[in-house]
Amino acid sequence: MPFSRFLLSKDKRVFVRTLLLFLLLALLLSAYYGGKVHTKGVMELEQQLTTLTDKKSAELQLLLVNIQKDVQFLEKTPGVQGIVRASFNAGLDPLQGDSLEIWRARLKQIFSAYLVANPALNQIRFIGIADEGQELVRVDRIDGTPVAVADNQLQPKAARDYFMAIAKLGKDSVYISDISLNREHGRLSQPLTPMIRAGMPVYRQDGQLFGMLVLNADVSRLLASIGSIPFEFGQIRTLMVNAEGDYLVHPDAAQSFGFDLGERHLWSHDFNLVSPRELAASHSLPGLPQSGTFYFSKKNIALDPDEPQRVLTLLTLAPESIVLNRAIMAGSYCLLAIGILGLICGGVFYYFRMKLFLKNEQFKLQAVSELETLLRQVIEAAPYAQVLINQAGVIEMVNAQTEALFGYERAELLGKPIETLIPARFHHQHPGLRNAFLAKPETRPMGLGRELYALRKDGSEFPVEIGLSRIDTKQGAKVLSAIVDISERQHFIAELSHRNQALSSLEKRFRQVIEAAPNCMVMTDNLGRIELVNAQTEKLFGYLREELLGQPIEMLIPQRFRHQHPGLRSGFFAKPENRAMGLGRDLYALRKDGSEFPVEIGLSRVDTTVGIKVLSAIVDISERKQFTDELTRRNQELNNFAYVASHDLRSPLRGVDQLATWLEEDLSGKIDPESAEHLRLMRGRISRMEQLLADLLAYARAGRLEGSPELVDTADLVRDTFELLCLDAAFRLQLEGNFPRLRTARVPLELIFRNLLGNAIKHHDRAGGEIRVRVHPGRNSFEFDVIDDGPGIPPELAGRAFSMFQTLRPRDEVEGSGMGLAIVKKTVETFGGTISLTPNSPRGAVFSFSWPDKVRESLPEPVS
Secondary structure: OOHHHHHOHHHHHHHHHHHHHHHHHHHHHHHHHHHHHEEEEHHHHHHHHEEEEHHHHHHHHHHHHHHHHHHHHHHHHHHHHHHHHHHHHOOOOOOOOOEEEHHHHHHHHHHHHHHHOOEEEEEEEEEEEEEEEEEEEEEEOOOOOEEEEEEEHEEEEEOOHHHHHHHHOOOOOOOOOOOOOOOOOEOOOOOOEEEEEEEEEEEEEOOOEEEEEEEEEEEEEHHHHHHHOOOOHOOOOOEEOOOOOEEEEOOOHHOOOOOOOOOEHHHHHOOOEEEEOOEEEEEOOOOOOOOOOOEEEEEEEEEEOOOOOOEEEEEEEOHHHHHHHHHHHHHHHHHHHHHHHHHHHHHHHHHHHHHHHHHHHHHHHHHHHHHHHHHHHHHHOOOEEEEEOOOOOOOEEEEEEHHHOOOHHHHOOOOOOOHHOOOHHOOOHHHHHHHHHOOOOOOOEOOOOOEEEEEOOOOOOOEEEEEEEEEEEOEEEEEEEEEEEOHHHHHHHHHHHHHHHHHHHHHHHHHHHHHHHOEEEOOOOOOOEEEEEOOOHHHHHHHHHHHHHHOEEHHHHHHHHHHHHHHHHHHHHOOOOOOOOOOOEEEEEOOOOOOOOEEOOOOOOOOEOOOEEEEEEHHHHHHHHHHHHHHHHHHHHHHHHHHHHHHHHHHHHHHHHHHHHHHHHHHHOOOHHHHHHHHHHHHHHHHHHHHHHHHHHHHOOOOOOOOOOOEEHHHHHHHHHHHHHOOOOOOOEEEOOOOOOOEOOOOHHHHHHHHHHHHHHHOOOOOOEEOOOEEEEEOEEEEEEEOOOOOOOOHHHOOOOOOOOOOOOOOOOHHHHHHHHHHHHHHHHHHOOEEEEEEEEOEEEEEEEEEEEEOOOOOOOOOO
């Protein structure tokens, strides 16, 4: 039958009408089902966007809370107020007595330690209001290491917007800046680093603004985290803009921070807000689909509650095609199913309808399962403990970090109350706090202003920080807690406080020792500024302590010496060592009343955290100098007497000796032997008296430098002296050690060896013997030993060996005045040495003396 006739048939027309009606219903049902799937897909997508936006915003809000805590903590450190007090008291803290430089050095240490403990911070500065906002202390993180910026590298910051904003704040207020690229000296630092700053004004005790504390936090990792999207979220993208609409986070990195790079990229150029749940793209956007409608979730994070226009906006976008494609696919499946159902019986139709229903339910279950899997993966991958509880406080989910932190197996925690992880003393109040959070849920830190503690399985407690986030599910609201163990941070803070206290205690003891010193004590820095004096200084110089601190040391030096003192001070700091000042020179000091007085000064190096200081011990030697001058005058008179006595007495003695000689010649053979012996004894006494007068003159001259110092080979000197004294080969000379070549006075050293070698030969009890001369180096001197093998000196007489007019044998047996060793002792001591006598083993004596390795070009008159 032709098809046209079939269509005209009544039954067939009913069939066709029924078929057309069925197809129409099928299309309507397909369109309806596609719409339902689209609506559900939109709701699920919106939930994903909201969850992702909340998570990203929570990270940003946590950063803002942390840097606000950081700047509030640092503003309370002692170094800040120490600098404030010292700056308005001539550079010295009136409360603790520390200088401005010491407080600045301490604050640098605190800033450096804080950067080590807080990796997110990149820079900490203490900026003053004066000098166009000059930085006072600044510590930067360079290549991961805190580095204190040198004073000559500090910059004025009064022209910066954050400086002007902080300067307007009241006490205890905190300023959070917009996020921008870091600048140094007005230029963008390389590599480009996004920063957010937290600042807090610092006020003096009188309420006047002194300066401000500013922290720079590197937010590059945070922005990268905000811009990164897990693979499971597919085409979803995250944007972040500032209050002016400039991109801070964008899939195309070239469009981020355009306002700092010279070409602004605004989100208003790319999108138009169509409705509260739609954002329409007006033109193409790199990194995103070229056109179409987008679903989005938006959240504003306020930087300042008092300035609601200062916000950061997070936008999470997804193209409509995500849900549209899903709806079209679902509608196609529906239409196909309806078409098949139209060709079979009602029973088969019913079967396929049920099958389609089951597929729909399976799709829903799969979607729920995927979302739950995603949530579990996010929680499991977190770097800190994560605990999910329901409204009743029962634990429903934990991650591996929770097991590691609390010591429980996962199965031991699931289904248990959250109070399992809380110390017992807090159990009674926790349910109320949990209910209060659920009544007004918002992502925030837990227990602001309180110390929080958690409980491990082994019963030990530890301090924690907890961040709370609400998660809405079909089963009701859940609470996700992020738990961080802050034991190490608290230990570090306690250790830092302990070290500061120990340092303060050490400084206090040091000041007490200086104050109790019986001498005048003055400590200066490398610029010669006085930093510390004691009561003896006030008494000696006539100044009050406040008049000296911070002043140059030259104020205590007579005017005629001031021009050369900076050079001498620089020489000491170039090679600092404990020593007496001005060796060989007369030193004078200047009192407040203008009077001068002679002094001795000892210099000591003091190492501190801010560099090397010099501690000077000053002694007034006015009385000693008067005594020395008087003693020198009397010595001169004694020397003059010795010269006169020697000359005036030796002339008569020569006359008497001449008369005795004539008598002996005239009476030769005419007098008896006894009278001849008397004449001989008289001439011997006269000769001994002449030798005594010569030795007295030599003793008076002992120690004088005859001629200028010259280069002396000590080995040759000893050998030459021995050869002059000993013409008999029966005595041998042996030299031991490395004899030096010295620049010294030859005559005094030769006098010493002549006396010691002569005594060893003259007083020897045998016809021959051996004399050893030994040398070894000492400290700034050489030690010489003259050793003989003669009869030695009895121990009971050793103490008198160096006295005047002492002989060990009768003068009739050995000619001598008893002045030789006294002359040697005086000569050695005049040149700063010592001499001693010890017995030699098995026989003989050892004379040991020290001689300086250098002799000055001119020596003072010896003092007896």
